[in-house]
Amino acid sequence: MLTTTGKRAGVALLSILGVAVLTFFITQLLPGDPARIAAGQYASADQVAQVRAKYGLDQSVPVQFAQYMADFFRLDLGTSIRTDQPVRDELTSRLPATLELGLTALLIAVLLGVGLGVTAAVHRYRIGDRLVQIFVVLASATAVFWIALVAITTLVNGWGIFNSPTGRLPRGFAPPDHVTGLYVVDALLAGDPQTAGAALRTLLLPALLLGVLASPSIVKIVRSATIRALESDFARTSRSFGYPARSILVQDGLRNSLLPVITNVGLVAGFVLAGGDVIIEQLFAWPGIGGYAYSSLQENDLFALRGYVIAIGVAYVLINTALEFVYGWADPRVNLAEGS
Amino acid sequence: MSLLTVRGLSIQTRTGAGLVRDLSLDVREGEVVGIVGESGSGKTMTALSLLGLLPDGVHVSAGEAELSGQRFLDGPRLLMRPNATMIFQNPTAALNPTMRIGAQLVRLLRFLDRSADSNGRRRNGDRHDRAAALLSSVGIDDPAAVLGRYPHQLSGGMNQRVMIAMAIAARPSLLIADEPTTGLDVTVQAQILGLIRATVAEHGIGVLFVSHDMGVIAQLCQRVAVMYDGEIREFAGVDDVFHRPRDGYTRELLAAASDQPLPEEVADGTRTG
Numbered sequence: 001m002l003t004t005t006g007k008r009a010g011v012a013l014l015s016i017l018g019v020a021v022l023t024f025f026i027t028q029l030l031p032g033d034p035a036r037i038a039a040g041q042y043a044s045a046d047q048v049a050q051v052r053a054k055y056g057l058d059q060s061v062p063v064q065f066a067q068y069m070a071d072f073f074r075l076d077l078g079t080s081i082r083t084d085q086p087v088r089d090e091l092t093s094r095l096p097a098t099l100e101l102g103l104t105a106l107l108i109a110v111l112l113g114v115g116l117g118v119t120a121a122v123h124r125y126r127i128g129d130r131l132v133q134i135f136v137v138l139a140s141a142t143a144v145f146w147i148a149l150v151a152i153t154t155l156v157n158g159w160g161i162f163n164s165p166t167g168r169l170p171r172g173f174a175p176p177d178h179v180t181g182l183y184v185v186d187a188l189l190a191g192d193p194q195t196a197g198a199a200l201r202t203l204l205l206p207a208l209l210l211g212v213l214a215s216p217s218i219v220k221i222v223r224s225a226t227i228r229a230l231e232s233d234f235a236r237t238s239r240s241f242g243y244p245a246r247s248i249l250v251q252d253g254l255r256n257s258l259l260p261v262i263t264n265v266g267l268v269a270g271f272v273l274a275g276g277d278v279i280i281e282q283l284f285a286w287p288g289i290g291g292y293a294y295s296s297l298q299e300n301d302l303f304a305l306r307g308y309v310i311a312i313g314v315a316y317v318l319i320n321t322a323l324e325f326v327y328g329w330a331d332p333r334v335n336l337a338e339g340s
Numbered sequence: 341m342s343l344l345t346v347r348g349l350s351i352q353t354r355t356g357a358g359l360v361r362d363l364s365l366d367v368r369e370g371e372v373v374g375i376v377g378e379s380g381s382g383k384t385m386t387a388l389s390l391l392g393l394l395p396d397g398v399h400v401s402a403g404e405a406e407l408s409g410q411r412f413l414d415g416p417r418l419l420m421r422p423n424a425t426m427i428f429q430n431p432t433a434a435l436n437p438t439m440r441i442g443a444q445l446v447r448l449l450r451f452l453d454r455s456a457d458s459n460g461r462r463r464n465g466d467r468h469d470r471a472a473a474l475l476s477s478v479g480i481d482d483p484a485a486v487l488g489r490y491p492h493q494l495s496g497g498m499n500q501r502v503m504i505a506m507a508i509a510a511r512p513s514l515l516i517a518d519e520p521t522t523g524l525d526v527t528v529q530a531q532i533l534g535l536i537r538a539t540v541a542e543h544g545i546g547v548l549f550v551s552h553d554m555g556v557i558a559q560l561c562q563r564v565a566v567m568y569d570g571e572i573r574e575f576a577g578v579d580d581v582f583h584r585p586r587d588g589y590t591r592e593l594l595a596a597a598s599d600q601p602l603p604e605e606v607a608d609g610t611r612t613g
Contacts, residue, residue, distance in 0.1 A: 125396075231395070233433040237503070240391050240426045241510060243451055251447070255438050331438055332490045 012321045019313030020072050023306050024065055034302040038081045055081065055303070068306075077310065078303035082296060087307035091289055095311070096181025097168055098281070098288030101207055102273045108211025109218060109268055114261065116215070117222025118254065124227050132219060140216040144276050148209050148283045155205060162205040163198065165284035173198050206284045210276050214268045221264045225257030232256070258330040266320045274312045342406075343369045343546040344424075344514050349403030351385050351394065351570075359385050359398065360570045367514065367546040372536075374557040374578070375550045376593070377567035383550045386567075387518045390548075391426055408513055425507040429519035431499035435491040441502055442487030445471035448506050474505040478535055497528035504535060508543065515539070518550045533560055554597040558582055566590045 035052035036043075043051075052058045056067060071078060077087040120132035155161045163170045168183050173195050176186035184203060187196035229235060235252040274290070281290035289308055296304035327334045344367040351360040360382040367373045375383040389400050407424060428434040436444055449467040468487070475483035478501045491499050500520055507515055517536065521529040537560065540547055551557055557564050558578055565575040566587065574587040585591045 233428060233430060234436040236393055237426075237428065237434045238436075239393055241448060241451065241506070243447075247447075247451075251439070252436055256436070333437060333492050 008321055008324060012317050015317045016314055019317070020069070020310055023309045023313065024068050027302060027306050027309070028061065030300065030302070030305075032300045034081055034300045037300045055079075057302075072310075077307035080296070080301055080304040082299045082301040082304060087304050090292065090304070091307055091311050094287060094289045094292055097286060098273065098277065098290060100168075100182040100184070100203065101210070101281070101286060101288060102269075102277060104203060104207035105210035105214060105272045105277075106265070106269055108207060109214040109272065110265060112211060113215040113218025113268075114222050114254075117219045118226055118249070120219065120223040121226035121230060121253065122249065124223075129223075132223070136216045136219050139212055142213065144209070144213055144279045145283065147213070148206075148280060151205060151209060152283070163202040165202075165206070165286075167285050167287055168199060168202060169195070170198055170202060206280045206286060210272055210280055213276055214271050218261065218264055218268060221260050222257060225260045226253045229253045229256040256331075259327060259334070262323050262326050262330060266316075266323045269319045270312075270316055273315055342366050343371075343408060344548065345406040346390070347404055349386065349389065349405070350401045351382065351389055352399060352401040354397045354399075358401075358570055360389070363403070363567075363570075363572055365565050365572065365575055367548055369513075369546055370540060370544045371563070372540060372547040372549050372561045374561035374564040375548065375567055376552065376554060376557050376564055378552060378593075380569075381567040382570040383552075383567050384518055387426070387516050387548065387550045390516060391424060393426070423510075423512050424514040424516060425510045425512040426516040426518065427500065427503045427507050427520045429522050430496075431503045431520070432491050432494075432496055434503055435499055437491055439490070440487065441475075441489055441491065441494070442468060442471055445474060445487070445502075445506065445509070448509055452510055474509050475502065477508070478502075478505045479531070480505075495528070496524050497532060500524065500528075500532050501535065504532075504539065508539060511543075512545060514546050514548065516548045516550075519552070520549075521556060522551070522553070529556070536560065554582075554594065566593065 033048075035048050035055065035057055038055075039048045039051045049058070056064060059067070068078075075088065077091070079085065080087050080090060083090065116132045116135065120129045123129045152165055156164055169175060176183060176190045176192060176195055179186045179189050183199040184196050187193070187199055230248070230253045232252070234256075235248055238248045238252050277288070278290040278294050280286065281288045282294045285291070289311060293305065293308040295301075296308065346366070347364045349360060349363040350358060352358055363382075363386060365373065365375075375386060377383045385394065385398065388394050390405065394400070435441070439447070446464055446467045449470055450464075453467075471487060472483040475486055480486050480498070480501055486494065486498065486502070491502075494502070503520075515536075520536070521532050524532060533556065536547065536549075539545070549557070549561055561578050563575070563577050564581050566573045566581065566589065568589045573589045574581060574585065576586075580586075581590060582594065585594060
């Protein structure tokens with residue numbers, strides 16, 4: 001087990017290194033000249049050259065790359081051109097906001113995905129299944145930015161169910177003492193249910209939107225995996241003994257459809273943390289790393305963008321490495337020691 | 341005395357195609373009755389229908405059945421459980437891949453305890469011991485080790501023994517066996533057949549044994565029903581069917597079995613035709 005853990009950790013570190021290298025070369029391909037934009041619209045050629053020299057962008061690509069990797073190994077992600085702050089500090093201070101939103105959305109996506117998927121599998125080829133299929137089509141075909149605006153107009157401005165999309169807390173509330181960085185949890189720890197409630201009412205709408213939009217792939221996988229398990233030979237054995245339907249659904253159906261679900265959760269985590277999150281954070285003025293990436297991209301802030309991509313890459317590698325250990329627990333046929 | 345009586349059983353698909361037509365047979369106590377036929381003859385569907393295990397889109401359209409004198413009219417399920425149990429082809433797939441053998445046996449014993457009497461709430465530790473005893477009774481030498489294994493860590497023959505242990509644990513009066521030795525190698529096949537025979541002798545239960553293998557049928561069964569295209573062509577004692585077949589199809593089947601003896605049949609010495 002120890003050597004397995006060591007091997008997994010090694011693979012994870014190599015993946016992160018690969019992410020760093022790829023990030024450098026892909027950001028090289030971005031159109032536009034960061035120095036030109038940073039220097040301003042009316043800057044002279046001299047001023048642009050000055051800015052270029054300041055950030056080391058006048059060096060050749062190999063030299064820039066060597067400098068970049070050297071900084072990377074010292075966990076230094078450079079300085080943002082836009083804000084003139086160290087990128088690493090900006091990302092770490094914004095990470096808890098993204099984690100709070102992303103993890104809540106992931107939880108909603110998994111609960112919704114497993115619930116609807118199992119419902120569809122139990123009512124397969126009947127009306128319940130059809131309704132779930134319609135939900136899947138609608139949720140996969142809906143654009144994040146459109147449904148988010150509609151939701152803000154109706155649920156916030158119209159009916160006032162959720163708080164306004166102006167960050168993590170409505171006006172008049174002070175952030176709770178920093179413990180976990182998750183406002184709802186921190187407020188509860190500080191014994192301030194009012195702030196916790198306000199934070200939850202602010203958090204829930206973007207999290208629901210992200211979760212619902214991320215759920216279709218989980219619904220589809222849970223449905224097909226559960227149907228396969230319920231129609232399997234071992235489920236038939238259970239029925240031959242006359243076990244109750246619920247026991248068959250849980251022990252034969254769900255238990256055996258876990259593996260593909262876990263794989264998919266890794267992918268959905270990517271969407272929730274990086275894909276849909278950037279747009280949602282921008283629309284809800286959520287002070288996380290997705291909104292940071294959006295602003296950085298608009299101003300062609302090379303170092304901030306690199307930092308963001310690396311942070312997401314690291315998160316993705318960590319999530320998937322953790323999931324590989326969950327596989328072994330979910331399915332005894334997966335033997336980590338023998339696997340690739 | 342007749343244990344199982346099936347009369348006029350018909351099985352249809354949703355589109356109305358008949359898979360089994362007007363099938364009647366009976367099994368006596370302590371008797372092994374075979375159903376033999378080629379793939380697609382409806383023998384497995386017949387077996388599955390008795391326990392209500394037909395796949396989606398296939399249903400019993402007519403027929404009735406009686407087990408130990410109790411009558412069960414047409415419906416999705418002909419026989420009550422768990423007084424009839426079943427063992428299957430491909431035993432490894434018939435066991436839950438994510439549960440240890442011990443957990444699967446304990447799950448069954450807990451279910452049986454609950455349906456037997458409500459005040460008999462026994463502890464799981466006790467059930468674990470009973471599970472080990474069950475495995476010993478089907479000739480597993482090291483039950484403690486097997487209880488801790490997953491099905492994929494055991495051989496097909498071992499898994500079939502576990503299935504038989506589970507089927508016996510329910511104390512059924514009828515055991516339905518659907519090609520239980522197909523896919524197992526010859527020595528294991530002989531052991532499993534021996535185990536089924538011993539079970540019949542010990543518990544006095546009836547067995548409905550579905551197979552395509554004439555050799556196995558001849559070895560094990562007292563009477564045999566020859567099925568073709570959803571109908572029983574001949575239902576008689578094994579000696580009569582093998583030595584004095586009255587039906588043309590039975591003769592063809594026997595000729596086919598003896599023309600091209602499969603290597604394992606010869607090695608096993610079970611071929612009779």
